[in-house]
Amino acid sequence: MIEAKNVTKRYGTALVVDDVSLRLPVGGITSIIGPNGAGKSTLLSMISRVLPMSSGNVLVDGLDVVTTPGDVLAKRLAILRQDNHLTSRLTVRELVTFGRYPHSKGRPTVKDQEHVERAIQHMGLEALSARFLDELSGGQRQRAFVAMVLCQDTDYVLLDEPLNGLDLKHAVSMMKQLRTAADTLGKSFVLVLHDLNFASCYSDHLIAMRDGKVAFQGRSEDIMRPDVLRAVYDLEIAIQHINGDWIATHYR
Amino acid sequence: MKSLLAAAAVIVIVLLALVSLFIGVGDVSWAALFSPSPDERALQLLVISRIPRLLAVMLVGTSLGVAGLLMQMLARNRFVEPATAGSAESASLGVLAATALAPQLPVLGKMLVAACFALAGTALFLLILRRIPLRSVLIVPLVGLVLGSVFDSVTTFVAYRFDLLQSVNAWKTGDFSTVLRGRYELLWVTLGLTLGAYVAADRFTVAGMGEAFTTSLGLRYSRIVALGLVIVSLVTAMVVVTVGMVPFLGLLVPNVVSLFMGDNARRSIPWVAVGGAGFVLLCDVLGRVVRFPYEIPGATIAGVIGSVLFLFLLLRRDARVG
Numbered sequence: 001m002i003e004a005k006n007v008t009k010r011y012g013t014a015l016v017v018d019d020v021s022l023r024l025p026v027g028g029i030t031s032i033i034g035p036n037g038a039g040k041s042t043l044l045s046m047i048s049r050v051l052p053m054s055s056g057n058v059l060v061d062g063l064d065v066v067t068t069p070g071d072v073l074a075k076r077l078a079i080l081r082q083d084n085h086l087t088s089r090l091t092v093r094e095l096v097t098f099g100r101y102p103h104s105k106g107r108p109t110v111k112d113q114e115h116v117e118r119a120i121q122h123m124g125l126e127a128l129s130a131r132f133l134d135e136l137s138g139g140q141r142q143r144a145f146v147a148m149v150l151c152q153d154t155d156y157v158l159l160d161e162p163l164n165g166l167d168l169k170h171a172v173s174m175m176k177q178l179r180t181a182a183d184t185l186g187k188s189f190v191l192v193l194h195d196l197n198f199a200s201c202y203s204d205h206l207i208a209m210r211d212g213k214v215a216f217q218g219r220s221e222d223i224m225r226p227d228v229l230r231a232v233y234d235l236e237i238a239i240q241h242i243n244g245d246w247i248a249t250h251y252r
Numbered sequence: 253m254k255s256l257l258a259a260a261a262v263i264v265i266v267l268l269a270l271v272s273l274f275i276g277v278g279d280v281s282w283a284a285l286f287s288p289s290p291d292e293r294a295l296q297l298l299v300i301s302r303i304p305r306l307l308a309v310m311l312v313g314t315s316l317g318v319a320g321l322l323m324q325m326l327a328r329n330r331f332v333e334p335a336t337a338g339s340a341e342s343a344s345l346g347v348l349a350a351t352a353l354a355p356q357l358p359v360l361g362k363m364l365v366a367a368c369f370a371l372a373g374t375a376l377f378l379l380i381l382r383r384i385p386l387r388s389v390l391i392v393p394l395v396g397l398v399l400g401s402v403f404d405s406v407t408t409f410v411a412y413r414f415d416l417l418q419s420v421n422a423w424k425t426g427d428f429s430t431v432l433r434g435r436y437e438l439l440w441v442t443l444g445l446t447l448g449a450y451v452a453a454d455r456f457t458v459a460g461m462g463e464a465f466t467t468s469l470g471l472r473y474s475r476i477v478a479l480g481l482v483i484v485s486l487v488t489a490m491v492v493v494t495v496g497m498v499p500f501l502g503l504l505v506p507n508v509v510s511l512f513m514g515d516n517a518r519r520s521i522p523w524v525a526v527g528g529a530g531f532v533l534l535c536d537v538l539g540r541v542v543r544f545p546y547e548i549p550g551a552t553i554a555g556v557i558g559s560v561l562f563l564f565l566l567l568r569r570d571a572r573v574g
Contacts, residue, residue: 074470089514
């Protein structure tokens with residue numbers, strides 16, 4: 001279980017994440033939603049120790065992320081951030097293989113190679129595996145990064161806007177793959193999503209943030225309500241119940 | 253294809269190496285060496301001057317090429333190398349300080365002082381990079397050049413006061429003509445450092461992906477940066493103290509290798525090492541034959557060839573990306 005206690009991030013006088021305490025459920029998909037500047041990405045980065053906290057602490061399976069050795073945590077928790085600009089020219093396969101680093105320490109075994117192949121297949125990257133990242137489109141690159149993170153084979157996977165730059169087909173297939181991984185392998189995903197309907201259709205648990213605080217959390221039917229979403233987004237959002245899913249229609 | 257390329261590269265380098273052994277004012281010829289009554293003087297010349305010179309050239313090429321690659325991964329920018337990141341200039345300042353304040357210090361001591369200066373100068377460069385907003389990739393080498401010029405002016409001022417301007421020039425311009433047995437052996441340490449870089453190659457590749465990736469993969473970014481800085485500074489200091497800096501090498505060779513091989517350091521370091529050795533060897537041989545019997549310093553030739561090739565590379569790269 002991931003547990004955040006009084007997590008705060010301050011830049012000068014600006015409070016970006018304001019005293020957030022959370023328990024993220026084990027297993028399944030948890031999605032963090034909310035308007036720009038609500039502190040979603042900052043919170044995710046602090047939980048995954050890539051950004052230092054101003055105060056508070058985070059426990060992953062009881063391990064404090066600040067004091068636990070990095071290589072121990074790297075086998076339990078993986079993160080993909082939003083802005084993944086690489087200056088290095090690596091091939092897709094090389095990048096994905098680096099996802100095995102916490103296990104292989106740079107000397108991939110046959111088992112590591114199997115993980116790599118599986119991740120490449122999962123993300124539909126077979127045909128692109130020998131290509132350099134700078135020769136791919138943004139969406140293809142995004143899939144390669146997700147493959148790398150999945151290859152790390154951790155219990156907790158944190159993805160900041162994994163659908164960034166993906167077309168409809170690949171967005172759906174990405175969410176389906178995360179769903180399958182959660183259901184069959186028992187992994188826990190924490191996502192930051194901008195698309196409300198993807199969040200609603202695929203998540204077990206939704207967390208709505210606003211102004212650095214957790215405003216609401218619960219199951220899709222608890223969050224996908226006009227009154228809740230108005231309080232989060234300052235926008236009238238009608239909700240339809242279609243084929244068992246709660247769908248927001250906010251386009252007009 | 254790649255093994256063919258490797259074989260071709262090795263053959264060219266071996267040929268160049270043989271050529272470099274037999275050119276010079278002193279007469280060293282195959283016949284003189286291997287005749288039934290070998291010429292003592294030719295043999296001496298070979299052992300005392302020609303072979304040490306060849307080894308120094310290879311060691312400098314290998315280590316500066318790999319140091320350039322490391323700098324590029326640490327700064328996450330293709331256009332930096334020890335000579336455009338303040339490392340070489342701060343190393344020169346270090347040797348100057350040692351020479352002016354403690355002239356009795358042995359070469360090893362001067363080198364260590366230079367390495368400390370290079371470490372501080374390069375670390376300062378990386379610190380500045382963290383502080384300034386980077387709008388364009390070209391800002392990074394420009395910052396390095398500005399910083400280097402600041403060190404340079406301090407060096408020139410101090411050297412002028414101590415009447416050491418000529419020595420400073422020797423540190424700044426790599427020249428292999430002064431290499432003799434007993435005066436280059438420090439360079440062997442660079443081979444150890446290069447091997448060290450190869451052992452840690454995967455870490456450097458991970459660090460090249462940025463701090464967040466590095467942390468997520470369970471590695472300590474600051475530790476890798478520190479290791480890289482130590483290697484780069486020591487290599488730079490040794491080269492500056494023994495033969496002088498060779499420009500463009502650390503920029504050109506890793507960029508060419510990256511085009512063909514990508515940036516997985518485990519794969520590219522051997523190529524950068526071989527390419528660097530070949531490049532410096534070529535420059536040294538050219539410098540010795542262009543105005544025979546006089547010599548042009550290898551660094552000058554490297555500057556001419558390097559700048560043209562690098563400009564070509566820069567324009568080509570832009571065309572491909574845009």
